[in-house]
Amino acid sequence: MQPPPDDYAELVLDVVATIPEGRVTSYGGIAAVVREVTGRGSARVVGRVMAHYGSEVCWWRVVTASGALAERVATEQRARLRAEDVPMVGDPPRVDMRTAAWTPRPPGL
DNA sequence: ATAATGACAAGAA
């Protein structure tokens, strides 16, 4: 059994939930916003939260800063993004951050 | 306490 999300994880999941359909955000982008509120965390920590509790939210809208998909779930992620008409480029497919990138905002602001 | 690891990032080559 996995432990329930702590306060930090809750905040991360909350931010991920605000990403609009058809747009994506980087791990670092989320980390930056969460850092403004909690004062801790980093891209790696956000990645760790996603690995454990990602299934609770729209995890497929979270990619690396360069638009690369999460290798562990790349196949499913690609399918879900394609279903939302997220612009992809290259091979292996990466998200076109130029147009699909979304800047998250702290919940409540 | 140190070392290794992880759904990462940024800069150098």
Place this chain on the structure above:
DNA sequence: CTTCTTGCCATTA
């Protein structure tokens, strides 16, 4: 464009 090297922060051994 790609690959490698550092830096990052929390968890686990």
